[in-house]
Amino acid sequence: MEMYVLLGFVLLLSIFLGLELISKVPSTLHTPLMSGANAISGIALVGALMLSSTGQMQDILAFGAILFASINVFGGYLVTNRMLSMFKKK
């Protein structure tokens, strides 16, 4: 239970940090920021890799989680990069 208290603390601090970091973003970057953050939410891939393999059902669930998180990660980063490469100052 101590572990949860500690990690809960990390959770809260990270949220506050996130709020501070992003409170002043120019509206030009709203879409890339959203899409970049979306790619980061693909971190669920790490969670998917940590799953256990104790039967067929668990393997199917793990495969699904890895598959969809990977789509999120690869697609998210690539689309963000494509978008950002269009933003140019002449």
Added chain:
Amino acid sequence: MENLANIQVIQNMVYIISSVMFILGIKMLGKEATAVKGNYLSALAMFCAVAITCLSLEIDVKIILAGVLLGGLIGSLIAIKVKMTAIPEMVALFNGFGGLATFLIAWSQFNEPDNSLFQHALIMLTIYIGGITFSGSLIAYGKLSEKLKLGKGSMITNVFISFFYISMPALIYVVVEPSLSGFIPQVPSYFSIFLVLTLMAGIGFVMPIGGGDMPVVISLLNSLSGIAAAFAGLLLLNNVLIVAGSLVGASGLILTIIMAKAMNRTITNILFVGYASSGQAASSEEQGEVKPITSDDAYLILENASSVLVVPGYGMAVAQAQHVVREMGELLEENGTEVKYGIHPVAGRMPGHMNVLLAEANVSYDLLAEPDDVNPSMDTIDVAIVIGANDVVNPSATEEEGSPIYGMPIIEVHNAKTVFVLKRSMSSGFAGVQNPLFFRENTRMLFGDAKESIGQIVAEFKD
């Protein structure tokens, strides 16, 4: 055994480094000059976190390789093929997949033996948030790509909305079920029912929300997918999931708030009420005569203008007019006219939608201005060209108390010397409010497809 402990220490240290890179990456993503590098840094952080996790795997490597390769292939293909105009729905789709991944992770954890009461509660919460993110994002995808036309008021929508309301007490039930199993009646297959109900609830959550409110919904779903990942991190006792997930949750939340503010509405109003019906809009009897204009006349006026402000809206995206708009802007500049673009935060269907479209058409981003930048000097603008925007330039928002959109910050084009409004017809905007701008003395209506109309002006300039 000692070896395993060592691996865990190394993993946790790399997770901390990854977390720092995520934090720096997202910070750099918030500034134009460093945004590209920020995205690379966050991708590198992702790579490190994933790679180090592979040091201790329980799942068969074949399953992992198959999942990552197939997922990577699908994701990359979608990302490379997608047209820039389809970005809002793509972001919604990717976001949904992230939510689905956390949903499956929590499901898998549920199947593990010996979950404590606290873990059980976390599992249920993660499933709920992940599931709503998944099915909600799919509906948002359907609405944005206009494959799904169902909206508020239809019978099917109402059914799903009731699922959404039923899902909340159901969540409480599944959370407390194991701790109170002697006191509350047990439903044998409550978990499967809950899984399905959660997905239904996500549909009911997004379905009634209309197109113009989509920027808020997308940001919120984005935030939820981060929160789901953070909860999954708590469940798996993994710090990088917690940090990265919370960052996404916070950034999505901020965007949601910015969007809601730009509409002068509360988030609950957007999500659960929607605009008041257009019935009361009839009260604004400021009707008069609209003054239509042809492209030829518009060209003559533009040729003599010394400053022009272009105000795009969702209509520009629909007409795919961004490239001709950029061409017109360049020709005007060659002609000695100062050209600027006034971008309202909620114009379009996602945060920053207009910025992306104009960037795609190669408009330099320092020409894009926010309402606060252009409003004070609006009376020095010779011509304001409104392209497919409506509610964001509606003067009722500043002048007419009692109007459903009263108080919403707008781009005050009605203060410009002349206003051109490019529009298909006289229909009202998303909010269902009549726009008195169209009847103003200084307004000229240029009816027709925006791409064609501007194309004609461009052709005249070239002659």
